[in-house]
Amino acid sequence: MSHPPAIIEAGAVYAKAELRRRLRWSESAWRSAVRAGLPVHRQGRQIFILGDEFLAFIRSRPSA
Numbered sequence: 001m002s003h004p005p006a007i008i009e010a011g012a013v014y015a016k017a018e019l020r021r022r023l024r025w026s027e028s029a030w031r032s033a034v035r036a037g038l039p040v041h042r043q044g045r046q047i048f049i050l051g052d053e054f055l056a057f058i059r060s061r062p063s064a
Contacts (some may be wrong), residue, residue, distance in 0.1 A: 012051040019049050
């Protein structure tokens, strides 16, 4: 059974766990994205990603 693609909205804020769940990313995929420049925001022990910044990051990556 195929799942529909994840929707990441501009203007939204996502916790790391929520973004990883929506994208079905492993921890190593997450670390690769952060090393490649995905902006993250820390608040205490929590990590957040802004939807706008995630979309800009994806748009800046070379197409496969």
